[in-house]
Amino acid sequence: EAARRFIHSIIRPQDSVALYTFATDVNEMTPFTSRLKQVDSAINNVMVGGATSLYDAIYLGAKALINREGRKVxxxxxxxxxxxxxxxxxxxxxxxxxxxxxxxxxxxxxxxxSAGRNTGGEHALIQISTDTGGRYFYASNVPQLEKAFEQISDELRTQYLLAYYPATRRAKSDFREIEVTAHPHGSPESNDSDPKLMVRARRGYYTSKLE
Structure with missing residues (x-):
């Protein structure tokens, strides 16, 4: 129910959403659509349990998003x-x-x-979230899940898009690191970033595309 409310709160007429489950395999419950009734029906059919194909899900989800226009989440x-x-x-x-x-x-x-907890997997997931400019939340119950969805919804409504043209140069890697800092209004750029301002951005980007 928390996921359903989250989707209903963020989807605009021009947006679309797809739903996947990942257990032993990654399964597409519904392709990209703006029809919320179709998404609701897919959510109702989600079954939990079994194995976890997390990295496969991230890879296939990214591949599904690669050629779509606009902001991707x-x-x-x-x-x-x-x-x-x-x-x-x-x-x-x-x-x-x-x-x-x-x-x-x-x-x-x-x-x-807790016993049996996969902390290595958690840390890997946290790193993926951080490196892409996203966030991670611990949500072990419904109220925490609802709060996390609410924070994500708020963030997606209050983001800045920055663009620049990098200097052309050859490099050994096709990955380009970037760093974004924020300064109080009117302060010299040479000053250190204001500790009260928190910037979260992707760690870098690839010049090559996922195929």
Whole structure:
């Protein structure tokens, strides 16, 4: 229900959303659509449990977004573990960065340590979210999940798009790192960033595209 309300709150007439589940395999529950009734029906048919193909889901989600116009967002609800993917962490991260999607991760485990918890998978998911300019949230119950969705919705309505032309140069890697800083209005650019201003942006971009 929290996911349903989130989708209804952010989708505009010109937007579209697709829904995937990832257990042993990644399954498309509904292709990209702006028809909310179709999305609602797909959500009702979601079954949880079994293995987790997290990196496969990130890779295939990124691939589905690569040629779509406009802002791209990938929202993941998972425990952070990966037990069944054929794609590795690095390939999933690269695909997400090449698609230029913001990855928001809702990690469905308590913050406190627990037996059997996949902390390595959690850290990998956190890194993917951070490197793409998205965020991660711990949400082990419905109120936390609703709060996370609300924060994501607020952020997607209050973002800035910055663009620039880099100097042409040859490099050993097709990955270009970028850094964004913020300064108080009227302050010299040479000053350090204001600690009260928090900037979150993608760590860089690839000059090559995901195929």
């Amino acid at each position: 990938l929202v993941l609800i998972t425990d952070g573990g990966d037990t069944a993917s054929s794609i590795g962490y690095k390939e999933a991260l690269r695909a997400a960065q090449q698609s230029e999607a913001l990855v928001y991760s809702l990690i469905d485990v308590p913050v406190e340590a």
